Amino acid sequence: MLCGSGYTYAADLLSVVEQAVDHDASVAQARASYDAARQAVPIARAALLPQLSGGWGRGYNRIDTEGFPRSDYWQSGWSVSLTQPLFDWTRWTNYQQADLVEARGAVEFGGAQQASILRAAKAYFDELAAEDEVRRIDDYLAAIDVEYGQLQRRRDAGEATVIDLRDAQTLRDEIVLQQRVAQVSLQARRRALEQLTGAPFEPLARLRGAMPLPAAAPADPEDWATQAREHGFDVQMRQLDWQIAQYDVTKARAAHYPVAGVTASYTPAGAAAGYARPTTTTTAMLTVTIPIFSGGEAQSKVKASLALEDKAHNGLLSAQRNAEAAARDSFARYEGGRERTRMLIDFVEASRDTLDATQAGYKVGSRTSTDVLRTLNALYVARRDLRAARYDTIVALLQLKAEAATLDVDDIAAIGTLLMGQRDDGKVPAPAPAGRG
Structure with missing residues (x-):
């Protein structure tokens, strides 16, 4: 995408995330599963409503009676039948359970969307971190080359030793290897x-300079743990699984209950010949079916359903505990990352000052080339750690919101305002379009 002045916009976080969610096959799969789950209620309701069916047939008949001539003829007819269940606890329970099936599909779809958002954001920051590392190593290698050139000149002037050159060359070789990796x-x-x-790579918008990261709100980790325990997507799934299992127990027990219904049929007279006479049949019947003995199948199904209900309940407890622990861990990672980022910002500034002082001391002979290389290495390691800490901290915040099932594109848009930093040419581009669509 090109702006009016000819500069290329960098892809922002929101546009990358939306593109990834639209392309994610797991999200499409969950959406299709939700569409299917939404039909559970109509299907279950249909089993409680009247069932009307009709049919038509044409048959050949031949009658051989001793002492009478043979008679054969064709006969056509049609019929209509109506069935209305009056009491069937299994069907009624299945109708109640259908709401949970639909809700589970919605939760599964929401969880898939959130997981896709988190994956895309992580991939975005992973790419930025890898890009930063290449730039850092390139800058580091250029700085080493400058120091190496100065050492060579000092060696020619008799102010540096071969060991100093070898140390610098060894460090340079190590940096070249890191560069390739x-x-x-x-x-x-x-x-x-x-x-x-699902699209070719485009340059990504970068974080601005040393900026403070916002504190988590709420600031109490227990609030996050409670939110995760009650509303986490995995917890919601396990909660619905348990409720569905409870209805399965009810349906298994309903196999012992009687089933009552009304059936009616109407078959008008069909054309006949010979000895056959047209006959119209109308029937209506109240039926009550009482299960008496099924060989122990009903009892076994109840026991199996109870065991599965217990399994689902324990799955819910496990999901709640895991959600609480994950929320506390993510909160600690985020707050710890914020503190580490602040400390690394100060450390980078201190390392830069130390390098300047060491280089000045080297010029007057109070510091050695080894001191310069060591402080140079400390500065670039601190820069690497600072950039990595900022990315890890932002991802920890997104992970924390995901644990509480609150992560959405609005959070991504808010994080995206931290991006769109300065370009390599010093110009600040206008924000790229980041709307849905």
Whole structure:
């Protein structure tokens, strides 16, 4: 996408996430599953409503009677039948259970969407982290080359030793190896992002400079744990599974109950010949079926349903405990990441000052080339750790919201306002369109 002045916009987080969700086959699968689950109520309701059917037939008849001539003829006829259940506890329970089946489909769809959002956001920041690492190593290698050139000049002037040159060369070789690894990792991250979005890779908007990250709201981790325990998508799924299992127990027990219904049929007279006479039949019947003995099948089904209900209940308890623990862990990661980011910002500034002082000391002979290389390495390691900490902290916030089942595109849009930093040419592009669609 090009703006009016000819600069290329970077893809923002929201557009990447929306594109990934639209392309995600698991989301499409969950959507189809939800569409199917929405038919559970109409299907169950239909079993309680009158069932009307009709039929038509044409048959050949031949009658051989001793002492009489043979008679054969064709006969046509049609019939209509009506069935209305009056009391069938299994069907009624299945109708009540259908609401839960539909709700489970909705929860599954919502969970799939949220998981897709989180995957896309992680892939976005993974690519940025890999890109930052390549840039950091390139800058580091350029700085090492400058130091190495100065060492060579000092060696020619007799102010540096061969050991100093070897140390610098060894460090340079190590950085070149890291550079190759970082480039391979960057390509892998970009391919992963392409796979998620289904589109060729585009440059991504970057985080601005050293900016404070907002505190989690609410600030109490127990509030997050409670939200996750009560509303987490996995917890909701297990809650619905348990309720569905309870209805399965009720249906199994309903096999012992009588079933009552009304049936009616109407068959008008058909054309006949020979000895056959047209006959019209109308019937209506109240039927009551009482189960007496099924070989122990009904009792076994009740026991199996009770066991599955117990399994579903324990699954709910496990999901609640896991949700609480995950929410507390994500909260701790986010708050710890915020603190670590603040400390690393100060550490990067201190490392830069230390490098300047060490280089000045080296020029006057109070510091060695080894000191310069060590402080240079400390600065670039601190820069790497700072960038990684910022990405990890943002992902921890998104993960925390996902644990509480509150992560949506609005959160992604809010995080996206932290992006769109300065370009390499120093120009700040206008925001790219980030609406749905």
